[in-house]
Amino acid sequence: MDLQQRITAFSNLGTFLGQFSNQIIEKKENILHNDFFFDGFKHQLKLAQENNNWFTQENILFAIEGWHKLLTYENISTWLARYQMPEPNPKKIAIIMAGNIPLVGFHDFLSVLISGHYVIVKQASSDKHLLPFLAKYLEYVAPELKGRITFTEDKLETFDAVIATGSNNTARYFEYYFKNKPSIIRHNRNSVAVLTGHETHEELQGLAEDVFRYYGLGCRNVSKLYVPRDYNFNAFFEAMYHWHPIIDTAKYANNYDYNKAVYLMSEYDMLENGFLMIKEDRSFSSPIATVFYEYYNSENELKEVLAAEKHNIQCVVAKGFDDNEITFGNTQKPELWDYADGIDSISFLIKL
Structure with a gap:
């Protein structure tokens, strides 16, 4: 599966997500595998709300709208154009996700797969419904991804590198536990x-x-x-x-x-x-x-x-304070190249 096929797969996912917004949830024509997935995703939205009282429909759909806007073929291509993307030498990358906001670990998930690796996802119990369903949709639009995506609740054992997000306390544990693996460990910010x-x-x-x-x-x-x-x-x-x-x-x-x-x-x-x-x-x-x-x-x-x-x-x-400032009202609208903690995960992944 080459890079263009991976970009196409995620852009198809972005098109699918465009049916779900705070303005309207509406089934559209010409969406790949929509008859099979549309109603199922509506059900997952309901389960996500029931599982976590912080995950209101408004906030879940806000997150989904954001990913719909980001996951276009042009936008993903622009993001990746700044890198020399080598022919993939697939590794198994473990991701330990936080669960504080809906789909908070999706960028790591995207980064691992778009760079040609296998992903092993350990989700937070507070955000466990949305991503597995979207991963299944990806496998339908791009069957080559089957076998590249694993979700687990067990102890992580067989992997080549790790991306982990947690509190300052858990980050210290991660740093010790994963000291012999290439890693990105994120702390409280x-x-x-x-x-x-x-x-x-x-x-x-x-x-x-x-x-x-x-x-x-x-x-x-x-x-x-x-x-x-x-x-x-x-x-x-x-x-x-x-x-x-x-x-x-x-x-x-x-x-x-x-x-x-x-x-x-x-x-x-x-x-x-x-x-x-x-x-x-x-x-x-x-x-x-x-x-x-x-x-x-x-x-x-x-x-x-x-x-x-x-x-x-x-x-x-701020306004006019710093070259890297975010304008008022836009902190929750990052671009694909706005990396958490300022750590470039794509550079990390393509060098493995």
């Missing part, structure tokens, strides 16, 4: 936003998307703000308000109530609006329903701080 006080209402509404999408559970969610000394949070809270229905989600509301009680009992200073709390804190990883903030004195000083903390930061959201 969070995203930050740099505000100046001159943001428009629309830009701050985009920031609300970066904060609240997936309930803030992703590494690309903004969990911390950097603001100037004289920053007034009124405009920030006004722009957040259109997300207030999030408090109707029981798990989110429970976290909000619990964390608010902790802050009040501990007599921490914080501001809140009934569904979001902000607290001055130097940490990066804020609890659900909370965003930390820290003051900065100058942009140059802040750039030095963020450079020193780059191992803790996934994205920097």
Whole structure:
């Protein structure tokens, strides 16, 4: 199976996913194997929601829409054009996936298969329904992939390299356990936003998307703000308000109530609006329903701080602050070449 065939297989998957969006779920004509897979995938969406209360239909379909837009023949080809893709020398690549947001491990899955390797997937129990079904669809549109995709719940034993994602604690375990294998080991990271006080209402509404999408559970969610000394949070809270229905989600509301009680009992200073709390804190990883903030004195000083903390930061959201910044509202819309932790998985895979 050559590279063009692999690209075609994933672009066909992208076309299939285009039937599922927050605007409409509608069966379309001329989709390969649609009679067999369309209703089955609708059922998997339902199972994914039942298995994980954080996986609302809106968030699942948001993730699916994102992959539909990315998985076109042209886009995948553009992504891979920057590499010298050798004739594959297939290896068995194990992927240990996180389960914090829907299909969070799909990019690793795509990268392994598109580079010509075999994949052994160990999923998180909280996100186990969607990917196996999509893998089966790939095997139907590209029968050459049969035998190249394995899902397991057992201990990983026979593999040549590993890509593993977890918390800082599990990452230390991974680093020890896989010390004799080529590996990509990912740790906890969070995203930050740099505000100046001159943001428009629309830009701050985009920031609300970066904060609240997936309930803030992703590494690309903004969990911390950097603001100037004289920053007034009124405009920030006004722009957040259109997300207030999030408090109707029981798990989110429970976290909000619990964390608010902790802050009040501990007599921490914080501001809140009934569904979001902000607290001055130097940490990066804020609890659900909370965003930390820290003051900065100058942009140059802040750039030095963020450079020193780059191992803790996934994205920097800003306007005119940094060459690698993400624009407001786009943290959860990465391109195929936006690699988690800044580690180029395709380069890693083609050198094996």
